[in-house]
Amino acid sequence: MTSRRTxxxxxxxxxxxxxxxxxxxxxxxLVTFFQTLDRQSLHGxxxxxxxxxxRQNDVIYRQHDKAAxxxxxxxxxxxxxxxxxxxxxxxxxxxQPGEYFGTLPLLGEDHYSETxxxxxxxxxxxxxxxxxxQILQSHPDIAIALIGINAQRLKKARxxxxxxxxxxxxxxxxxxxxxxxxxxxxxxxxxxxxxxPLSRKNLADITGTTTETASRVMxxxxxxxxxxxGRKWVSITNLDALKQVSEH
Amino acid sequence: MTSRRTxxxxxxxxxxxxxxxxxxxxxxxLVTFFQTLDRQSLHGxxxxxxxxxxRQNDVIYRQHDKAAxxxxxxxxxxxxxxxxxxxxxxxxxxxQPGEYFGTLPLLGEDHYSETxxxxxxxxxxxxxxxxxxQILQSHPDIAIALIGINAQRLKKARxxxxxxxxxxxxxxxxxxxxxxxxxxxxxxxxxxxxxxPLSRKNLADITGTTTETASRVMxxxxxxxxxxxGRKWVSITNLDALKQVSEH
DNA sequence: ACAGTAAAATGATGCAGCTCAATGTAGTGC
DNA sequence: GCACTACATTGAGCTGCATCATTTTACTGT
Numbered sequence: 001m002t003s004r005r006t007x008x009x010x011x012x013x014x015x016x017x018x019x020x021x022x023x024x025x026x027x028x029x030l031v032t033f034f035q036t037l038d039r040q041s042l043h044g045x046x047x048x049x050x051x052x053x054x055r056q057n058d059v060i061y062r063q064h065d066k067a068a069x070x071x072x073x074x075x076x077x078x079x080x081x082x083x084x085x086x087x088x089x090x091x092x093x094x095x096q097p098g099e100y101f102g103t104l105p106l107l108g109e110d111h112y113s114e115t116x117x118x119x120x121x122x123x124x125x126x127x128x129x130x131x132x133x134q135i136l137q138s139h140p141d142i143a144i145a146l147i148g149i150n151a152q153r154l155k156k157a158r159x160x161x162x163x164x165x166x167x168x169x170x171x172x173x174x175x176x177x178x179x180x181x182x183x184x185x186x187x188x189x190x191x192x193x194x195x196x197p198l199s200r201k202n203l204a205d206i207t208g209t210t211t212e213t214a215s216r217v218m219x220x221x222x223x224x225x226x227x228x229x230g231r232k233w234v235s236i237t238n239l240d241a242l243k244q245v246s247e248h
Numbered sequence: 249m250t251s252r253r254t255x256x257x258x259x260x261x262x263x264x265x266x267x268x269x270x271x272x273x274x275x276x277x278l279v280t281f282f283q284t285l286d287r288q289s290l291h292g293x294x295x296x297x298x299x300x301x302x303r304q305n306d307v308i309y310r311q312h313d314k315a316a317x318x319x320x321x322x323x324x325x326x327x328x329x330x331x332x333x334x335x336x337x338x339x340x341x342x343x344q345p346g347e348y349f350g351t352l353p354l355l356g357e358d359h360y361s362e363t364x365x366x367x368x369x370x371x372x373x374x375x376x377x378x379x380x381x382q383i384l385q386s387h388p389d390i391a392i393a394l395i396g397i398n399a400q401r402l403k404k405a406r407x408x409x410x411x412x413x414x415x416x417x418x419x420x421x422x423x424x425x426x427x428x429x430x431x432x433x434x435x436x437x438x439x440x441x442x443x444x445p446l447s448r449k450n451l452a453d454i455t456g457t458t459t460e461t462a463s464r465v466m467x468x469x470x471x472x473x474x475x476x477x478g479r480k481w482v483s484i485t486n487l488d489a490l491k492q493v494s495e496h
Numbered sequence: 497a498c499a500g501t502a503a504a505a506t507g508a509t510g511c512a513g514c515t516c517a518a519t520g521t522a523g524t525g526c
Numbered sequence: 527g528c529a530c531t532a533c534a535t536t537g538a539g540c541t542g543c544a545t546c547a548t549t550t551t552a553c554t555g556t
Contacts, residue, residue, distance in 0.1 A: 004523070082406065085495075088414040092406060108396020113403050136392070143391035144384070148356020150398045155361050157405035158330065158340060164412040165456030166336040169513070200534060208413030213513060215534055231522055231533060247333075252553070416542070448504060458544060463504055479503060479552050 008193055009233045014075055014121035019051045024125060027074040030098030033145035045135055049125035060116040060124065061102060067109050069126040071102040076122030077184075077196055080114045081205065091205035094119060094196065096183060100149070104129040106136075107146075120197065164208050172207040173217045174246035177227070181236050191228065193235040221245075256441055257481045262323055262369035267299045272373060275322040278346030281393035293383055297373035308364040308372065309350065315357050317374040319350040324370030325432075325444055328362045329453065339453035342367060342444065344431060348397070352377045354384075355394075368445065412456050420455040421465045422494035425475070429484050439476065440484040447480050469493075 025046055028034050034045065049072070054060055060071070063083060073095050080101060082090040092114055095101055101116055103109040106129050127135075136143055163172050177194070185192040204214040218234070221227045226241045227234055236242055273294055276282050282293065297320070302308055308319070311331060321343050328349060330338040340362055343349055349364055351357040354377050375383075384391055411420050425442070433440040452462040466482075469475045474490050476483045484490055 006522070082410055084410055084414045086414050090406075090410050090413055092409075103399065106392070108393075108399045109403075113406065137388075140385075140388045140391070143388070143395065144354070145356075146395055147391065147398065150395065150402060151351065151356045154398060154402050154405060155357075157402060157409060158338075158361065161340075161405060161408050161412060161456070162330055162332055162338050164409060165338055166332045166334050199532095208409070210514060211534080212515080212536085216513095216536080219535070254552075447502095459504080460506085460545080461543060464506080464543095467505065 007230060007233050008188070008235060009197060010195060012076075012120070014053060014123060019053070019074060019123040021046065023123075024049070024051065024074060027072060027098050028125070031072055031100055032149050033100070033142045036141045036145065037139065041139065048131040048135065049127050052124050052126060054118040054122045054124055056118050056121050058118050060118060060122075061112050063112055063115045065112050067103045067105055067112055069102050069128055070100060070104055070107075070132055071116075071127075072100050072125045073097050074123040074125055077119040078116055078122060078124070079119040079202075080116050082114050089205045090208070091202060094180070094184075094202075102126070104132060106133055169207065169209050169213055170217055170220075171246055171248070172209070173203065173214065174221075174242050176203065176206050177234060177236065178239075178242060178246055180234075181239075185236070188235065191235045191237050192239060194233070197232040198234060199232050255478060255481050256436070256483060257445065258443060260324070260368070262301060262371060267301070267322060267371040269294065271371075272297070272299065272322060275320060275346050276373070279320055279348055280397050281348070281390045284389045284393065285387065289387065296379040296383065297375050300372050300374060302366040302370045302372055304366050304369050306366050308366065309360050311360055311363045313360050315351045315353055315360055317350050317376055318348060318352055318355075318380055319364075319375075320348050320373040321345050322371040322373055325367040326364055326370060326372070327367040327450075328364050330362050337453045338456070339450060342428070342432075342450075350374070352380060354381055417455065417457050417461055418465055418468075419494055419496070420457070421451065421462065422469075422490050424451065424454050425482060425484065426487075426490060426494055428482075429487075433484070436483065438485070440487060442482045442484070445480040446482060 025042055028042055028046055028049070029037070034042065037045065051074070054076075060078065061069075074097055076097070078095040078099075078101060080092040080095065082092060084090065103112060163175060167175070180194050180196070180198070181192050184194050184196040186195045187193075200211045200214045200218065203218070204211045207214065218227070218229050221242075222229055224238075224241065226238045226245070227236050229235070273290055276290055276294055276297070277285070282290065285293065299322070302324075308326065309317075322345055324345070326343040326347075326349060328340040328343065330340060332338065351360060411423060415423070428442050428444070428446065429440050432442050432444040434443045435441075448459045448462045448466065451466070452459045455462065466475070466477050469490075470477055472486075472489065474484070474486045474493070476485055
């Protein structure tokens with residue numbers, strides 16, 4: 001079934017054991033805002049979450065839906081995106097296990113401001129507003145940690161703004177590849193493989209360009225031996241050169 | 249001294265009474281994250297802030313400086329901006345009295361990620377990390393309110409990203425004028441005057457374009473009788489038409 | 497009233513990147 | 527192995543906006 005594939009990407013398969021109590025606890029502990037909790041409290045918190053399996057490409061929630069759950073990714077990759085009236089999509093972020101997403105009225109947002117869907121098969125923990133409020137009350141530090149996470153996200157958004165306003169596409173794509181490699185990269189021989197399916201369209205939606213332009217830039221990078229790439233995958237072969245491009 | 253001016257903008261003068269205890273309390277109460285406090289607590293909180301007067305164009309803190317104070321604007325207007333290596337500036341926000349700015353290590357940021365300067369003469373309240381931590385401990389709601397404010401700011405940043413990635417300049421400038429009018433606009437005859445000095449450069453830095461292009465667009469809007477504008481001021485004469493432009 | 501300065505307007509030119517269109521190719525189901 | 531589909535590539539042409547250069551105008555200090 002797979003002998004015909006030429007992709008170097010691993011295709012992780014979601015299995016039931018990926019959402020066992022132990023895995024859940026491990027991932028919960030990973031989420032920055034639960035890091036201060038001891039094993040005991042973590043167990044209590046765990047009980048308030050419900051686990052869901054979501055199939056690749058299934059929508060988890062939609063932009064403008066009523067905000068009802070805070071979610072934590074346990075397994076797989078989640079994609080957050082904005083739709084624009086013009087039909088162009090903006091990919092806000094690709095999440096890895098341990099990251100939180102979604103929001104609650106309690107946190108000042110009545111509706112989701114983006115759409116979330118399963119970029120690969122996923123296991124997700126969800127908690128409702130009432131239960132999360134309870135956690136916040138008993139562990140006030142968590143609110144502070146949440147502020148910290150959001151501050152980082154705001155910073156990242158402003159970096160994107162800066163790039164969009166002042167860097168040409170090549171630079172933006174180079175910077176994006178670097179940050180994806182940092183987040184999803186795994187060493188493989190002398191290369192750094194981005195362990196995540198990533199189409200030209202995905203890349204274009206992250207960097208605010210078109211699939212055609214993204215494709216041209218990627219071809220160019222490959223010609224320069226900076227990357228190797230194929231259908232939905234990239235591997236960085238010359239990290240320094242890529243950094244060069246992203247800085248000049 | 250002013251008889252020669254043709255600007256319709258009022259030029260508010262900062263006077264000592266703008267930072268009296270009463271004004272300070274009023275503005276503190278305005279800041280969303282102190283809204284839940286009663287008069288008594290507000291008085292206590294007020295004592296922990298120090299007031300500063302800042303002259304127009306003076307820098308309040310610089311990008312990359314160590315984060316040391318959380319600040320609240322009491323009088324005047326503050327400008328937040330990013331500098332880019334290429335020399336282009338990105339104007340993140342123009343603040344009005346009652347808004348907070350700056351950050352603290354306690355909130356997950358060790359350094360300021362933008363530069364803040366007095367867009368007009370200002371009165372500003374500042375609080376250090378230790379004192380703010382104390383406030384957070386005695387009033388846990390404040391952390392939640394802070395999360396809400398930052399969620400709004402993140403949303404706004406993502407809107408900007410969407411605009412930069414998918415709207416042409418005219419539309420971006422129209423949208424920016426609308427939001428400035430919403431925030432700083434005052435009714436004057438049949439017009440909506442943006443009560444804030446605003447140069448073509450400011451506008452260009454908000455919308456990610458150049459002064460020349462901003463100027464051309466503004467001239468065009470004026471030709472269309474959508475706005476009246478002059479040196480550092482704008483007044484909206486046809487709000488509906490401006491909305492039209494921002495939506496199409 | 498005059499001179500000096502910062503801001504704005506306007507024109508001419510070039511090109512990065514979008515658009516439209518056609519072709520090539522990896523992965524999958526049968 | 528073949529056919530189908532979704533993804534990727536590549537080309538040609540056009541245009542929105544940046545860039546560079548110059549002139550005009552509003553405001554301030556003296």
